[in-house]
Amino acid sequence: MSTFDIELDKAEYNAGETVTGKLITSAGRDLQLVDLKLSAFGAEFIIVSGEPKSLQLLRLQLNQVSDSNFEEFNVLFSKDLSRFLYSALEKKSPSLTSRTRIKIPKGKRAIPFEFTIPPDALQSYQGKHVYIVYKVNVGAGQLELNRNFSKCSMFRVRNPRSSAEVDDKATILQDDDPKADLPPTESEAHVTFDLKGKAKFSQGEAIDGMLVLKNLNAKDVRKIRLSLVGIEYATAYAKTIGFKKKTIIEQYDQNIASSKLKDGMESINFKFHISPEAQMSYVGRHSEFYWELTAKLDVARGRDLICERRVQIVSK
Numbered sequence: 001m002s003t004f005d006i007e008l009d010k011a012e013y014n015a016g017e018t019v020t021g022k023l024i025t026s027a028g029r030d031l032q033l034v035d036l037k038l039s040a041f042g043a044e045f046i047i048v049s050g051e052p053k054s055l056q057l058l059r060l061q062l063n064q065v066s067d068s069n070f071e072e073f074n075v076l077f078s079k080d081l082s083r084f085l086y087s088a089l090e091k092k093s094p095s096l097t098s099r100t101r102i103k104i105p106k107g108k109r110a111i112p113f114e115f116t117i118p119p120d121a122l123q124s125y126q127g128k129h130v131y132i133v134y135k136v137n138v139g140a141g142q143l144e145l146n147r148n149f150s151k152c153s154m155f156r157v158r159n160p161r162s163s164a165e166v167d168d169k170a171t172i173l174q175d176d177d178p179k180a181d182l183p184p185t186e187s188e189a190h191v192t193f194d195l196k197g198k199a200k201f202s203q204g205e206a207i208d209g210m211l212v213l214k215n216l217n218a219k220d221v222r223k224i225r226l227s228l229v230g231i232e233y234a235t236a237y238a239k240t241i242g243f244k245k246k247t248i249i250e251q252y253d254q255n256i257a258s259s260k261l262k263d264g265m266e267s268i269n270f271k272f273h274i275s276p277e278a279q280m281s282y283v284g285r286h287s288e289f290y291w292e293l294t295a296k297l298d299v300a301r302g303r304d305l306i307c308e309r310r311v312q313i314v315s316k
Helices: 053-065 082-088
Strands: 002-008 011-015 018-027 031-046 072-080 101-104 107-116 129-143 147-158 190-194 198-203 206-214 223-234 241-258 267-275 287-299 305-314
Touching: 002 129, 002 223, 018 129, 031 082, 031 223, 082 107, 082 198, 129 287, 147 305, 190 287, 190 305, 206 223, 223 267, 241 267
Parallel strands: 011 147, 198 305
Antiparallel strands: 002 018, 018 107, 031 072, 031 101, 031 129, 129 147, 190 206, 206 267, 223 241, 223 287, 287 305
16 A cells, blocks of 8 residues: 655744645555656635535645636645655656656655745635635656546645735725715714724734714714624636625624713724734735724614724734
């Protein structure tokens, strides 16, 4: 019996860090292989249909070395590590066009390898329609059995320096209602956020801000509900015409007690604590994860008011 296993020294790495590991080969007899290749890659996948996939199922699809299972497939980086194999086996690395035969000697051996993750790599992510995945893969053809095999080991990437452009709307998402951008008139009651000039916050940090009231008496506000909403936005055009999907992945809510609202108040202070485990913001080619801070005001003798502000959450 023959087996190939990939052992990584860690399960999670930072962008820009060097990944180290070993390819473990175990052969009950000499093996004749063709096109033996060891590689590492990261990719952004968009999956339109079906329920969220487990990493185990996604790993099976990745082992097929095909993008046919995905509506969009964007390679973030790819590195050929085969030189480590051929060096350990004292063989010259093949050219890109050759079908090189190679013998794996009987017995067990560990072949070390390493590679560096690009410093601008997107962080790993598993959502509803979006997956950002990193893996090391070994594959070859086995001549005696006339079959191919592939084995992969997945690892996670964190990027504390990952950035996402912050404005009042998602970078990709455009509001379908043109009236949504119309500002209130001078006489209309409305509310806005004042976050003291900040738009970027760390995991575990508190958003210290205020709601600024215009043409509105605080005593007429019966209830205020603050929400911090993490939104996945996915697009796909390769196989699906015009797929655009906005999905709420995380949501945290907080109420401001009406007892804190006094007559004549022009602003209402608040402090909203961000979860230390909140997903970090990112912008990819086909997807984006962003956060919206929302305030909903239940107003007596008037329509309810809503204000939104997009914020970025980065690594703590």
